[in-house]
Amino acid sequence: MTDFAAIILAAGKGTRMKSDLHKVLHPIAGKPMLMHLLDTVALMGVNRIVVVAGDRREQLDQALEGRDVSTALQDPQLGTAHAALQAKSALEGFSGNILVCFGDVPMVRAETIERLNRAIADGAKVAVLGFKPEDRLAYGRIIADDDGTVRKMVEFKDATEREKTTRMCNSGLLIAHSDDLWPLLEAVGNDNAAGEYYLPDVATGAIARGDKVVVIECEPDEVAGINSRAELAEAEQRWQAARRAEAMADGATLKAPDTVFFSHDTKLGRDVTVDPHVVFGPGVSVADGVHIKAYTHLEGATLATGVQVGPFARLRPGAVMEENSFVGNFVEMKKATLGPGAKASHLSYIGDATVGKDANIGAGTITCNYDGYFKYQTVIGERAFIGSNSALIAPVTIGDDAIVAAGSAVSRDVGAGDLRMVRAEQLVKQGWADRFHDTMKKKKAAQKAGAQKK
Template sequence: MSQSLAVIVLAAGKGTRMKSDLHKVLHPIAGHPMLLHLLGSIGAVGVARTVIVAGDRREQIEAALAGTGSEVVVQEPQLGTAHAALQAKAALADFSGLVLVCFGDVPFLAASTVRRLCDALSSGAKVAVLGFRPDDTAAYGRIIADHDGTVRKMVEHKDASQEERAVNLCNSGVIVAHSDDMWRLLEAVGNDNAAGEYYLPDVATNAIAEGARVVVVETDEAEVMGINSRAELAEAEARWQQRRRRQAMDDGASLVAPETVWFAWDTKLGRDVLVEPNVVFGPGVSVADGVKIRGFCHIEGARLATGVEVGPYARLRPGAVLEEKAKVGNFVEVKKATMGKGAKANHLAYIGDAEVGAGANIGAGTITCNYDGYFKYKTVIGERAFIGSNSALVAPVKIGADAIVAAGSAVTRDVMDGELRIVRGEQLVKPGWADRFHDAMKKKKAEKQG
């Protein structure tokens, strides 16, 4: 970017079609609010200032933007998109450079498109607008332009003639101009139209009336897709997932049934990773090279090192760390715990708030009892320790290196290195007792029926 860029994001709409207590622009796609998708994408061009224009539920937007450096201003009353953009003027009073106006419910606007739009002003144009050609022009505003991209007229669908409605170049609403021009043109916008609103596209209309050149830059419909309903949110999620699956495979991961794998916005996969069907990645997952993820796993907030194997039917919760060649098998849940190099929990176990040493083996049915109803406690299992099936390790407790915990034990005290710990009731044997019991009960039943 040759000039500094400020971005104004319009997010003052009530979003009534969502029928939600959550602000429309905060509804997630791939586990990430659509507003943050937008800011993350266009931020790649190097944005100097960001102002969000909010209205209803401003506090939700402020909470979501905490720590991002974005400023929130309020549009009240809501008199149209040009009026909304103008509310950012005071916040940007000391800014000189390009000003881009876009929408918080259009999360897929790409940095490359923003760059093309800004570069379009270098040809001497005062204003650049972003257009697209949808399959269904619906009620979009139209852009009447020459073959060289020079805009002759911007018109809202409500105000367009039949001839203008036949044009398939539509207005996305995204617009850029230098700050000196943007504020002047915004302040000149009137509301003499069918809706009685102050329309943002009239910035371009006013520039044309001044004899200035306005240009249109075109992009794909999918990039400027607005999200106003739950159905459109689901469609956006599907599009995002489809692109992410393709990217994963292009980067060297194998997805056995791509359409059944769901990624989070920040999922990282290495090369030669195998992902079987029906796997869901939540936010915060990093997967190294050569990992095998079997079917029906749910993984969130976890880090998997090279050569790890997970599942099928495993759940890794936030804080799970699987070191090189560790294995977590079917119906195993790991939470805030580290499985050391080569450690195994092959089936039916819960490992929470724990450190499991390299080469340790966790038997089926084992649980770390980490919570007393008030506080969480830690279990430490040493290297090469063997935990027998159906054991309960009552934290805080340490199991030493090379120690063995016998099957069925409830361990409440530390186990030393190399020690065998057996915690069971004495096994009693009563020969013939079962036969006598069955005979007595059969006789009693027969007498009752007779």
Template sequence: MTDFAAIILAAGKGTRMKSDLHKVLHPIAGKPMLMHLLDSFGELSPRRTVVVVGDKREQLDEALADRDITTALQEPQHGTAHAALQAREPLEGFTGNILVCFGDCPMVKAETVTRLTAALEGGAKVAVLGFRPDDPLQYGRVIADTDGTVRKMVEFKDASEEERACDLCNSGLIVAHSDDMWPLLDGVSNDNAQGEYYLPDVATGAIARGDTVKVVETDPAEVAGINSRAELAAAEAQWQSFKREEAMAGGATLKAPETVFFSWDTELGKDVVVEPNVVFGPGVKVADGTHIKSFSHLEGATLASGVQVGPFARLRPGAVLEEDSFIGNFVEMKEATLGKGAKASHLSYIGDATVGEGANIGAGTITCNYDGYFKYHTTIGERAFIGSNSALVAPVTIGPDSIVAAGSTVSRDVGAGELRMVRAEQMVKQGWADRFHDTMKKKKAAAKAKE
């Protein structure tokens, strides 16, 4: 198989986003659109990847710091072909197929790139990716024969009325072997309405010298560029739709699919039931047979088989629910493990804690894990029973089979099988309430009489 390298163009200012964040770093399903593209290309094991940068370069350098990716600066900016040429030095010595694409097309699939490179193996010197949108708008046009042989590539501003009537549009993705790509890029001129060096002229140059150029078509949704907040929202909706279909095809039940929102890395097992209005943040793994009820929010959580969550539950990073455990309404967990069969049915906060198998956490229980400077751990033993409205002041250990009485504030360890009751002495004053009400009624009547 021929080696593969990718050049991703991300030097534009993205002014229509009206943002201090670089356009290609805006997230879809919690992951920057550029990272979606890089991960897709990663499936093809590229030998090298170069991101061409310009405006807000420092943001891209920081975002790519932990990846084996080179950035190349385009300054000044004289068009897309000029941008691609900036990658020549980082790709010096590379021999193989080179793909050039835009960083704001996050939906491009690895299989599509494979189809493009297959056209080169079939004899084409250049392959371009085309699509047929419902409204061609001002996309550049691809004039091609029925067998996909390209006769002309033309930007909308330079196209004739006849050419504009063609509905086969240029996505901006182009691939050629390095032996062809660099000479063709060098041959691009700026003799056009904008005075810029256009990337599609790589194909035009190949046609002029008698080479075969092929167009490979794909779904418009795959190559939709993102230049505004509205287009970002549309891409998010498209991605979520794909993910919902994938989840249901994998054996999950989504009772109201359009109300469930996934992160890019959400993992759902078989026979998982997800009720309406559930949101998955990054890092959630859900095993088979789990039931997540309405209005729950999960992030960085791991759920074993048979777990029930919600409704109105919040699982934060580090929450681990073991087999058949249960989190009910208005319960929040963070950096805590709920053991097998354990339950916290309602109105509790469980943070920095380990809850043993079969333990019961009563309503209103709080693990007091933070003193304003440091976090501390709470350990609750197997089958322990924590009564309602209890405060467990960490660090503290509640032993197996022990009982903490309702309304207790526990600041010292509780031994196995013990009952811990921490309450103020009950004081009774007979008739006090009656006298109080009588006095206050008289005062109110007197005040009203003076009005």
């Protein structure tokens, strides 16, 4: 099998994004668009990856830390062919096919890249990726025979009126073997309207020397570039639509699909029901038979079989709900485990806690886990009952089958089977409220009379 490398061009300033964040680091479904592309390329068994940076290179270096990816600098920026050539030293000694693609075109599919690779294996010296958009705008054009053999590639501003009528447009992505790519890149000139070194001239140069160049066609959405916030939103919309369709095809019920938003790594089991207006942040795993009710937000949470969540619930990172547990409206969990069959039906905060099997958390219960400096654990035993409006002041342990009376502030451990009631003594002062109201009304009337005399 031929070795495979990728050059990802990400040197543009991204001025249309109007952002301090590098353009290719803006997220789609919670993951930077560059990482979408890197993960796709990784599926191809890539041997080497070079990201060509320019403006804000330090942001890219930081984002790529820990990945087996090199960066190269393009300065000054003289065009896409010039940018690709900056990766040559980072790929010194590499022999194999090289994909040249763009960091702001993140949705290209692995299958499409494989088709480009196969074209090289079948005898083409260069394979380019084309598409046929409804609105061809100012895309470069690919003039090709019916069998995909490319006769000419031309930028829109350099095209004749006849060439501009061509339906096949150039995505900019191409593949060539390293033995061919470097000489072709080095031969690219800048005799064009913009005075830039254009990447498509790699194909033009190959055609000029008699080499076979072919075009592989893909869907327009796959190679849609992202240059503005509006285009980023459109890419998010397309990604979400595809993910919703995938979820339903895999056996989940989405009652109002357009209102459900997934993260790039959301995992759903079969027979999961998702009500309207549910948002999945990163790191959520949902097992079979779970019901997630409306207006629930989940992030970094794990839900086992038969769990019910919501409506209006929030599960934060580290929330674990075991089999058949239940969280109701206006309940928040963070770094907490709710044991099998345990439930917190409404209006509670459960943080840094372990709740045992079949325990019941009453409305208004709070695990007071933070003293302003450190976090502490609350442990609630199996079948324990925590009465409404209770404050469990961590670190504290509530034993199996224990009961905490409603309205208690518990700061010491409660033994298994014990009742803990922590309340102030209720005093009754008969007539006190009536006397108070009379006194205050007279005082207010006197104050008003004095003001009128003035």
